[in-house]
Amino acid sequence: MGIVKQVKPLIVKALKDLYGHDSQEADLTINITKPEFEGDYTLVLFSFVKVLKKSPEQLGNEIGEYLVGRHGELFTAFNVIKGFLNLTIADAYWKGFLQSAFNDKNLGHKKPLEKTVIVEYSSPNTNKPLHLGHLRNNFLGWSVAQLLKTSGYDVVKTAILNDRGIHICKSMVAWQRFANGATPDSTGIKGDHFVGDYYVMFGTEHKKEMEKLIADGMSKEDAEKNAPIMKAAQGMLLDWEKGDPEVRTLWQKMNSWVYEGFNETYAKIGSDFDKNYFESETYLLGKEFVEEGLKKGVFYKKEDGSVWIDLTAEGLDEKLVLRKDGTSVYITQDLGLAEEKFQEFHYDQSIYVIADEQNYHMKVLKLILQKLGKPYADGIYHLSYGLVELPSGRMKTREGTVVDADDLIEELKKVAREKTEELGKVKDFNPGELNELYETIALGALKFFLLRVDPKKKMVFNPEDSIDFHGFTGPFIQFIHARIKSILRKESPDHIGGKANGQLLPKEKELIVLLEQYSTIIEQACQDHNPSLVAIYAYDVAKTFSSFYTDHSVLNAESEQKKQLRLQISALTGNVIAGSMSLLGIRVPERM
RNA sequence: GGUCCGGUAGCUCAGUUGAAUAGAGCAACUGCCUUCUAAGCAGUAGGUCAUUGGUUUGAAUCCAAUCCGGAUCACCA
Incomplete structure (x- = not known):
């Protein structure tokens, strides 16, 4: 459990004990303390000023005294600046966390929930190869599925192949x-x-x-x-x-x-994918819905024989569900497929990874299922993502501006090879190892580039920037991982785990505080269906480590205890980076 | 026209359940490789958070209007 989750009930109790005030954990605003102030986490006091009729200073001091007095094992100091109560969490807590986590292979994983989620993604037409837009879709779908699995859901990955x-x-x-x-x-x-x-x-x-x-x-x-x-x-x-x-x-x-x-x-x-659906097999599904809808009075028939649903009351339009010649339309098939999936998997949630062009369509789909009273209707979730555009605008087949997936990956591999040869750090790799490394780096760069942006937002793909391996990129994070592994290789594993006493230096603590957020980040990303939170976090961890280890030597630390501490920090950082990246579908190399 | 989404540094993006002086990366400029891999580190510079008004102790964040961009509203998929 994250530290913030542990602190909140204590503050709720403090407010009750000190002022008889009833509050919810959701009422509390707790942020990470800004680096220019002393402390680790900060409680924002303003919202209580009016209700409790006390000045922020008084409130902060009283709550601070209470917390340090009653829970000295967790809080060692506090200060109040303006309306902010800055709390210092005991080094013992951070070191305890480090000790328990650095070797935990299951870090961030949750217990099974016995709930089934279907994630449908990719869904290409079968008349042309995959392009950049499909890649965003694939990476997103795969990563969200992985986040759900880690959080304890049973996940079924499906694709619908538009083969007719x-x-x-x-x-x-x-x-x-x-x-x-x-x-x-x-x-x-x-x-x-x-x-x-x-x-x-x-x-x-x-x-x-x-x-x-x-x-x-x-x-x-x-x-x-x-x-x-x-x-x-x-x-x-x-x-x-x-x-x-x-x-x-x-x-x-x-x-x-x-x-x-x-x-x-x-x-x-x-x-x-666990299961492929083919449109040639599903395109006739859903017709029984038409009968059912007519019977229930949800649909109505026009004089020419076509069948419609009126969604004007919901702020939408009238929507056709069956043509006058009796053939079904897209939405009818989707109704049928939703039912088919439910019959097969009895899902609690069904996620559709589809571009935001189809927001309207997906809204209609869910609404119709709800109106028909389907038990699975509320579980339908459209994971809507923005299109990938080029600096010149949308990709257009007719103008030949579509970025082909295979070509792009090859191009990135080539750049990875050139860069690797130029640096000359892995001259002892055999051709197979080299090829694997180039692929790891190329796909790392590409996946990270596409996943680091909030899925909801459309994004611009600039071929030159995207090929960059510096800064906020996958390869940078991979590089830090390789560096950590390189350090750890120089120490035998059973020599890591000794007592790590002594006061934490600012950069040591900063890293541990960040690492401690790992589980919380995964939870958040899963809940929001948003892998970019993990990508940003992974970068943050890598960057913080990078700064940490240039300032403080791990293997040549000032003392054996410091060395132990830093080895543990390094091991945990390596695990957190590898874990975060695996949630994004990105491999991390031992050397690069 | 109706509905929905967006507008933050030159560029690409964080920050949007309201909270301290709005953050990263790229590009530009300065330093740093005889010490755990320089795909790196440290630093400088760069902002009317589209505009205007409102709510609030406090607004990039909430509300309203306006401007700009995009999506969608097919007996297409």
Whole structure:
């Protein structure tokens, strides 16, 4: 339990004992004490001034006296400045924490809660390779799942593969026309890129045909629909829906190429799923909801046969749930999939990692399920994240500004290699070890870059900044980890753990205070579904250690006791960094 | 037009359940490698927290209005 959580009830009791005042822990504002003042944690007094009719100085002094007097083992000193009561926590507490934590392999992990959470993420279309936007989605989903697991939830990671529809038909038509039977094997092109190339070819050809039609006097809109290649794609979609064997075979073949490519990329970035759903298998789901909704009077039918829900009372619009031809729309499928997932996993919470473009859609989904009285409706949570933009604005397929995931990772690996060779610190590594290191650094840089920003906010990806390995980056944190390991390697493990007496120096204490917050940070990040809190924290820890160990030698400490203390601090820092980074899906090297 | 989200240093971002003099990194400038790895450390400089008004002992944070940017409101997914 964090120190702040221990302190709060004591202050609540102090207010009761001293003034007969009833308060809640939530009423207390306790912050870390600013470095320019003496103390570790600070109670803000202003809110009690009016109720208790005392000056802040008087309040601070009385509460401070009470705490130091009654709980001297925890509080050793206090001071009051303006409306702030600065409390000094006993060195014994910090050292006790250090002693119990530095070798704890389970630090930050919680006991099982016996609650199931589904995290759906990634969810790509199967007509082109993964890009930078997918990476943010994947890293976020994976990390949130990891945070939930650590916090004691049973987590099921799922993806929905959008494997049917006009987009894949476009790639298929283009392949028929232009490929001459070429395959990923025959060309040596990775499967998802291979299929994506035909998607691009479709676009190029489509544009050509449109221009011709427009030159012949057709309007742009009509030309778009009437271009022969577009008609072919639409025809193919109909054939697919009819189950035409030839189309289905081609469809299966091209999708299998894509999956092969995806799997390679997923393996590289460490994304994994417990269960894949395929849109081709779920797109007909949800129709029973239409009947149910009509019966319950939640939906209504228009004279043309289409079915709607009126959400105007909720400040939204009227929303179609079934077309007049009886086919279902996107939202209908999602209703069905939510039900399907519930039947299979009986989840307490179902998290959807989807970009904020779909805020409205997700709001509607949850609302409809609530109106239908589904028991799992309240557990639906949209983890909405902002798009990744380039300095020039949004990535656009048509303008060729999409940053490809595989290319980006390769580029980062190259930079990692160049930088590593330049520094020449791991000349004794064999080629396999080197490759692993480059991958660790490259992915560390990329994941950290994408996860350090609050998911809700859209972010800008500047290729030059993002390739930086200095400062607030993954590689910096990895470097500090390697440094710590290097120090610890020079001392045999059973020589760490001796008594660490003596007064804590400011930088020693600063680090321990920070390390002590680890569990609290994880809790917060899990609750907020926000890995950036962990990323910022990991950096803070690394930076603080960096400053600490340049000032104070660990192995050549002033005394054996100091050496023990610092070895323990180093071990704990290493564990906390490794633990934090693993929550982000980032590996940390022993050397770099 | 309705709804929602955002605007903090030149750039990228923290800080937004109200609290002390608004913080990092990058870029710029100064120092520091014979001592645990310089992917580092220490420091300098850089701010009308979009604007205006309000609430409050106290506002980047809450409220209102305005300006700017984005998303969304399809018988698309």
